Amino acid sequence: MSQLKEELMLKLKNRTAKLGVVGLGYVGLPLAVEKAKAGYNVIGFDVQASKVEQVNNGENYIGDIVDEDLKNLVKLNKLKATTDFSFVGEVDAVSICVPTPLDKYKQPDLSYVVNSSRSVAKYLHRGMLVVLESTTYPGTTEEVLKPILEETGLKCGIDFFLAFSPERVDPGNKQFKTKNTPKVVGGCTPECTEVAATLYRNVLESDIMEVSSPAVAEMEKILENTFRNINIALANEMAILCKKMGIDVWEVIDAAKTKPYGFMAFYPGPGLGGHCIPLDPSYLSWKAKEYDYHTRLIETSAEINDYMPEFVVENAMKLLNKDRKALNGSRVLLMGAAYKNDIDDMRESPALKVIEHLEKNGAIISYNDPFIPSFKHNGTEYKSIDWRTEIDSADIVIITTNHSCYEYQEIVDRAKIIYDTRNATKGVKNNREKINKL
Secondary structure (H helix, E strand, C coil): CHHHHHHHHHHHHHCCCEEEEECCCCCHHHHHHHHHHCCCEEEEECCCHHHHHHHHCCCCCCCCCCHHHHHHHHHCCCEEEECCHHHHHHCCEEEECCCCCECCCCCECCHHHHHHHHHHHCCCCCCCEEEECCCCCCCHHHHHHHHHHHCCCCCECCCEEEEECCCCCCCCCCCCCCCCCCEEEEECCHHHHHHHHHHHHHHCCCCEEEECCHHHHHHHHHHHHHHHHHHHHHHHHHHHHHHHHCCCHHHHHHHHCCCCCCCCCCCCCCCCCCCCCCCHHHHHHHHHHHHCCCCHHHHHHHHHHHHHHHHHHHHHHHHHHHCCCCCCCCEEEEECCCCCCCCCCCCCCHHHHHHHHHHHCCCEEEEECCCCCEEEECCEEEEECCHHHHHHHCCEEEECCCCCCCCHHHHHHHCCCEEECCCCCCCCCCCHHHEEEC
16 A cells, blocks of 8 residues: 555656546535646546536636636646546546535435445546545545445555545635635545645645544534534524614624634524535534434524524514505515625525515515526526616515625615615615614
8 A cells, every 4th residue: 555655645746646526516616726726637527517518618607716717727738527437547536526415304415425436436446546525424434435435346545545625615705715725634544644635735725634534524524614503593593682672783793702802703694505504514413313412502503593584584574564564565675695795606595595485475576686697496587686776666675695796875775674684784874764684
């Protein structure tokens, strides 16, 4: 094994290794681009022919990638994409970056990971490195991937290297991108860890932390997002209580964060969005049942966060009642459909749940989002409207995403009622009596 390790380490260090990335989404494509920018020849694999075609045409569809970077890498033949997994046989190292959603019972759906692993296994060869980056429950790498790869007759730690290195992608983050975000790596053996860490040190400009096992790396990723989930739930519960007490929760948080130690500001909102924070704690809750343990704090936080879209609609109803209007038949304009500001990502967006509750109560809904011109949800197609032509006829305007491009003073001036779930109108000077906050 040491000879295989030394051969691969040499290829990684002199950048003659050919690298593969399975899954060309929010995680995989930025990683493939960074690997190619670091001087490696990279092959991207995806089952969606449309994505493959876009990559090979140099057409970027991920906001965190510089368009020219992708075009230049494709033009220089440093990066290409394919749906043909037989090319896995040509690569020295492959990263698996595929979705890990929950099924309708909120249990982990590992079908993408399993199918990708089987596709890789068909072309696994001696001296190859396989790294799973998809967020999942502790034990996945060794309990799911390793047996699939070893069905080939090759043995982990003897014939090939296997590690887990959790993705850390924050769409829209201006400071931290794939390139400069610290990376955690845990291999099935010390040599597996060393090889995987060498790969990332040659690609990224960030600290690489080596941990003792894939399970530690898998658990730390779950901890990151469970920490955020629980603290957001606390902020949401504070918002509910402050609303009942007539206290501005946003002012409370601003006051609390003046303390230079012992407090970290988290903010309430209309619900949780994105692929990680709403889903990752459920992986841990599911796995914990195997050990006859119920993650009570995680499950309680999920209940609070899941309630927030309904809470938003309940308060919208109360605001309309004050104006002697029913929600049924009222025109509601939603400002924002993305799950957070200044991105085009709708995954698990709380705006979708808000829309569902509004429709159940008979509201007439329209929305605006400059980043999301249209979307389909529950069989219905929605199209972004020009808010300036619709706002005068809206009975209430609900700010569900605080995009920085919105002219909030104009929105407040023209709206009949404003319900701000994001504190987006904090800087508005005039007509503040129209503003109602979460």
